[in-house]
Amino acid sequence: MPSRLRNILYSNSLLWGLGAAFLVAVLATAVLTFIVVRDAVVSWWQAPRVEAAIHTPTPLPNVPTLAPNQVLQTNQLAPTPQPWDGQSRINILLLGLDYRDWEAGQGPPRSDSMILLSIDPPSKTAGMLSIPRDLWVNLPNGFGYGKINTAYMLGEAYQLDGGGPGMAMQAVSNLLGMPVDYYARVDFDTFVRFVDEIGGVKINVPETITVDLLGDGTQKTLQPGVQTLSGEIALAYARARHTAGGDFDRARRQQQVLLAVRDRILDFNLLPDLMQRAPYIYYQAQEGIDTNLTFDYAIKLAWLMLDIPPENIHHGIIGPEQVDISTSYDGQSILVYDPQALLELRDDIFSTYGRIEPAAAGTPDAALLRAEAARIFVQNGTSVTGLGARTRDYLEQQGFDIAGVGNADQLYPYTTVIDYTGNPYTLKSLIASMGIADSQIFTSYDPAATYDVILIVGDDWAQQNP
Template identity: 30%
Template structure:
């Protein structure tokens, strides 16, 4: 699952300082409207109904394609096989300069082939248990792709320590909490990595539980993007990307892809990022994996189909 980029960041960083034609060339190469041309080959796609559907469409040479990104936060502890504590799907449209962000509750009840109906966050655990971390990533991609009926072109994955390290590396984040969270009162806070992790993991103290937790996760993610893409931070971005990819995250984005995304997100208004949660209700059902009844999030399947069509599919 590792399709690492081979772009030399030292060269890119140098080019960022070159004036005139060199800088213009670099911007042309990284400009999101051009850089993501022909993004047609997904990492994971829903199984086709027929051979005809399985044939890839020809790549566009005219403009960038919108694409989907799976964001995974893993509750890894040492060498234990881990479940996904955070699951988000993002639909990025470089032309419209818009991002749709969809939270998938970790307790969502789905069917995993060979297992039966279980929690969606068990997919990564089962894959990594069978064949290691890469297989866990692939299993999570398959599970989310099937559930949302949408192809996943890219993924970003980090664990607890990686998340703490990233937030600390960018100097913490500023968030305005709409409600008390754990030890934090409602209102503005500057959070370091450990504090930000506490916010994105907390649900028991929230009046709306898991739903509120997902909204807080999106709030912190937006704050991280704003901090990394602030004007005074952009010059350090190539070095930050190199460090983050080496120490904090696993991704199939190349370094150039991430720099292009930075250009896309820079200056984006909040109205250009739309956030939605998966509707449904809480329930209890038998889980064949643990051979006991568990609490689940039972998704509204018709609503999931509407959300997929409206937020994750290319128009």
């Protein structure tokens, strides 16, 4: 019998990009979305403590007034804006694209980072969840299983309805059982300009860290302590990955920077000035922003986000407690997630009044099962004649796809499930429908397996269904 896979992960990134340059910063300086460059640092050198060179804000020019419904959307395939009443919970996928793909000219880029930002206006709460790029999921539109960071690339490459953003949004929605109606991404330059526009960000650097400035290969060493960082150095700080905690440390730094932007605006009461300058900032950064958020929504979200107390902003990372490290059939390092642990993390980050079940989030369990389309083979592991067939009939009524029934090669005291292709919502639903113990759920990745899931009914199930 296969053993339970329980490995510890130390990889993956998070970063993000949100529409309207100034909103990006207000909501979390979306641009951490481009914290991509993964090139290993060949050498390290020590330099004196860096004092940020902060640019003086540019005077406000005469620019056209933006229409409330104007959208800064450069991707013509991407989803169109959805109506928002300003009071309902709003979920926005913040995307960062793989800079190395762009440099290599290898076609549509993968997403290097994804953050789901969720804001609940009535309760004045917000949550941010970082999704690792190597997470192994059932991709939308019939592409089968793959890393979640390929969703954007496939949507662009195949010119699908919604394009890369739409495919990525659907992948995240399927993963978390939450609707995702908006997306945003912003590039490096936009982030740097905005941070400089607000006079830099104040960061408490916890330990000595060497960072790489983007583009010229220059390295800077930051010493521990509170210091004000320019846009260029703040970006390098958020991008740095060569620390003891690897990508998990980087994720924490990115969230530290984005919250520092919010604090900077509040501490210096910059929002009124930013609102006045919003059209200029919007036009200045339009080349580096892609979002289906309207300008009107961006303004509402900016005010709302700044009105949320710091203790009501929850943030987390899909990490070692939710994933196991594994290897795909073609040798890729992948992350296989524990569906129950993932949903618990989701609820911890986003829930206001208790558990967010998929149905409550707008995505029924039945829809999630259909999306996974897992083919289940039922084996009778008991001496009770016909139990396998009766179990098949029961599960088909629950919406499961039962591909066949047979007898197990031995008797099983406990009902056991073996997942060969990664089907978290199928496993979650089987556990709920049959009361299967978590200790009896096993993963044995094999894309060539005849069936996606083998369900072996044991004596415990027979006793419940004599």
